[in-house]
Structures are given as structure tokens and as C-alpha cells.
Amino acid sequence: MRDVAVVAFAQAPPVRREERRNEVEMLMPVVREALDACGLRREDVGFFVSGSSDYLTGTPFMFVQALDAIGAWPPVQESHLEMDGAWALYEAWVRLQHGDIDTALVYAFGRSSPGRPRELLALQLDPYLVAPLRPDTISLAALQARMLLDAGLATEADLAAVAARSRGGTADVEALLAEPYLVSPLRRHDCPPITDGAAVAVLAAGERAAALRERPAWIAGIDHRIEPQALGLRALETSPSTALAARHAGAFDAPVDLVELHAPFSHQELILRSALRLDGHVAVNPSGGALVANPLMVAGLARIGEAAARVMSGRARRAVAHATSGPCLQQNLVCVLEAREA
């Protein structure tokens, strides 16, 4: 395996509604910031790969238009995933294993605000027997939360405590529990906000990484796994795919001092903590996590980027980043990042 590292990360400030700029206008300054951070010229990037969903704004081939943000002339090597940018980063890591190029730029963008993400995400489910019922994201997450509560693994107060912590401890659990249900057993604070955003990560292999950055965030392991697609086929209060991906990524091989979890719903943080065997000592989501900013298609890549940024800045030595897809944690990616002695 070639050693690959994250050498730069940048993101647009997540906002509730980006109405002035289009996707390209939103992305361009973020691409520039990431390239500048590691001193890489755009024309020297070996591979570009993006994660986004055209359904978010209902604009077919938006992902092609978005290429304008990186400049695709003369022609570039490029790929796209209709997935969170975390999986684009995985593809970049795989592409760098080929050995013929040394750098890759991963970008992700998502404007959720023009549509109704809670409803449109139903279309990513089984189109034969599930999507026709139009089960919205919050309702499906609520079914998962109920199973966690019924299993005795958490209480509604535990969920509210996750929400309070994500907000920097400014919210009072008792006050949160006094709020009405949105879709029982979930309240508004258990659910992510609608967010628009964009993020960019630059990857480099081997010596090139060391040359671009004094302290790269080396990818010690990365893996992603998926659950059976039928929701009724498994115990939703667990996340075997996260545990499996974590094991294959080497997350359990050595202690970590930082974890970034992609848990859009409060109860999902508890499920993920269990799957990743986290005790109370490790710092989880110093970024605030997806409960405070959840730009779709971006939030997973942002977890990797936030963790990498802390490794690059020396605030963390070994970190685990997680990304998810699906309202009930159907697909999960785990990436272990670490600093290395020069």
C-alpha cells in the first residue's frame, strides 16, 4: 500500500440558506483556499473527484457544471459520486494506490435549502416497496431511535444530552425534554438542521505529501461497509457495518485522541459510540458535528477534514473520522488519521 495523507482541508462556512451564490461560486474560494494551504497549483493536481447529489436542487448534471470550480481545461482526470464526499475521498485514496499520480483533490458540495431534503431523501430507498410510501428521513431515524430506547440502551434524556453537548453545552436537558415531539420519539433538537455547504480536501501520496505539508494527516486505514438494504432485516439500534469498517481501518489497533462522528441524529451518536467502542475519555466532535451543521453530501467529508485539520495542526495525534449515508446509518465509512514522526 502507498502511504496517502490529507495535506489540506477547507470548507465554506455552513449556512442555513445559501441563496446568493450557485454551487460553483460557493466552491471556487474553497478550492483556492485548500490549494493555497498546501502550496499546490491547480494544474499539478493528478486527479479530481467530487461527491454531490443533483436531487438536492433538482438540477440534472449539476455535478458536471460544478467542474467549472476546478477548471477542466485542458482536460483533467475526474470522477464523481452521487454520495457524500467522504466516499469521494475513498475513491481518491484508491486512485492514488495506482502509483501513477501523487495528488488528488476531493470536493463536495450540497445546497439542501432549495428543496425539502427530508422528503426527497426518501427516493434513495428501495424504489419498489419503500420509496412509494414516502417515508421521510426523520420518521425513519425515529424508528431507529425507538429501537434504541426499547432495547434499554438509552433514554430520551440521553438523546437530549447529546444535543445539548453538540450545542456547546448551552442547552438545558430538562428544557429540551419539555419540547414537543417532531416525530416521536425524536424532538427537533434530535434532528439536524438544513444546511448548505461545501468542502475540499487535498490528498497526496508518499514523499509528495511530506513535501507539501510539514505535518500531514496520514491515512492509517480507511474502509466502508454497508448494511442489508431492507430496513426490517436488522436490529437498527446497532451498527455492525461501522464496527466492521472500523476494524478493517485499524481503528481499534491503537488509542485515539479525537473522534469525529457523522451522526445527523442525536441517538445515532450513541449507536456509533457503541460500535466504535468509545469510552468517555476521548474527545468526540469538537467541531460540533452534524447535529449543528449538516450540509448533505459534505458533512461526512467534513468529519474527515475536521479530524485531519486537528492532526495537521498538532492538536491531535491519532484520530478516527466517520461518515454515514442513509437515515438509519445504512452505510458507514471509517478513516483513521495519524501524525508521524519526521
Added chain:
Amino acid sequence: MTTGDVLSAPHRLSYPYRRSVGPVLGRFLTGLREARIEGVRARDGRVLVPPQEHDPATAEALDEWVPVGPGGVVVSWAWIAAPLPGQPLERPFAWALVRLDGADTALLHALDTGDPEQVRTGMRVTVRWRPERTGDIRDIECFVPEQPPVKRIDTPIALDYRYTPGLATSRFLRALAEGRVVGERCPACGKVYVPPRGSCPTDAVPTAEEVQLPDRGVVTTFCVVNVPMSEHAIEMPYVAASILLDGADIAFQHLLRGVPADQVRIGMRVRAEWRPRPEWGPTLESIACFRPEAG
């Protein structure tokens, strides 16, 4: 329309998707059209509903079909107070994962209970079929709570007769229609019976002497009724009292009103309250009730 310095307009994206369903989902959907549900058996023996085309563990093709449902158990649920467009019901309902009888996995659908208080994990539910079915998951309109097993049936009877009370009781009833109470005295022991049956149960001789009785007396015993015993709407609780009229030797039962149930006592003096004169008839109901005597 503008939003600040940028333009803005409504935009709808729609595609008329038509999907081939294949043999497995095709058989499942055909079953739904015929109001039956089938699952498919996985290699580990579990029955998967909805059916999967391939084994979730081994990826082998699956083709052993098993009838399931229509009853089942709620595995998880989430109450949606404000349903969204296109969802199974327009009124508030519970999303539910339902494990149908005979199945080992759960099916996602709506559960119609009207009220989140009526939903529990583990509750039994059954399918409500849509009357017009086309072979679609929405042929199941929703699930509804299953009615409990039959443990009781109602078998009311009604028989028709002509009732005749006999001579002595007829005299008693006729007197009531005139606002009077009459008893009859036993010629042997001298006891006065009211209502009279025409005989003395002690001496087995006909009673003969009619005795005019007052419409007042004392409570000899009573009970407080908390269970409705007849279809007559009497407000609960009420007091049924045995009342011994002055000059009578036998008490008869009537309704006691005008005193709280917990203040009735044996020996209490009471007096009949007659209905308005036009309502008098040959019946004890000419007396509406008894009430405590004033003073």
C-alpha cells in the same frame, strides 16, 4: 422574483418512472393485489418479508415462498403528527416496522391508531387492505390494531306474553291509578300485606279485607346501586329501599331520593312522591319515588 441581487423561481423536477419488478418482487406484488402476503425463506431458515431476491448473507437466489400475516407485531414505531405529501395517510399516524406472523423480518408501513397513546412496541396489528388493488405496496392501505380474540358473545332474548296479576294485585294496581295504596289483611293472623297477592303466605288462606294504607312509612333496609341493572336511565348511584308503610306488615321496594346515599339509614321516615295526576296508572310507577319526610 428576486432574492436580494439574485433571481429566484419555483422549480419542479419530475420523472415518470416505470420499473420492471422481476420474478421475486413481481410475485410479492401480485400477492398483494390478491390480498395475501408471502415471504421468501433465506438459507438460514429465516422468512424474509418483504422478500429479498438474494440471500442477505450468501447472495444465493431465493425462491421458497411462505405465506405470512396478515397479523403481526410492531417491532418499532414513530408517531408523525404532521404527515408529509405522498405518505400513506393524511391524518397523523405511526410509521411502523411490523413483523408479520410467520416472518422473521419487519416490513415498513403506516399504522393507523388515531392516537399515539394507542401504539406500543409489541402490540398486535393486522393489515387493512385497500379495496381497489393494483399490485403495489400501497395495496396495503395501512396496518390497524388487531382486535383481541373472541372471548364473549351477546345472545339477547325476548319473549312475549300476556301478564295477568290476579284479582288481589289488580285491586292494588287499580288503587294506585287513583292515587291510593291498599293492602289486604289475613283473616287468620291479621297481618296486612302490600302489595297483596290474595293470600296469606303464613296461613294459606285468602285475604279478604282491603286496608287503606298511608303513603308514608320507614326504611327497613336499603342498598346503594352502582351497577346499571336495567335500561332505565337512573343516575348512579341510587338507593333502593325496602319501605314499610305505616299499618303494613310487609315492606316493599322502591326508589329513595332526596337524600345522599351515605346519609340513608334504617328507620328513616319517608313519604311517597307521586307523579303528576295525569301520569297515574295501574302501576307502582305512579309513585315516582320516596323521599325523607320533612321535619
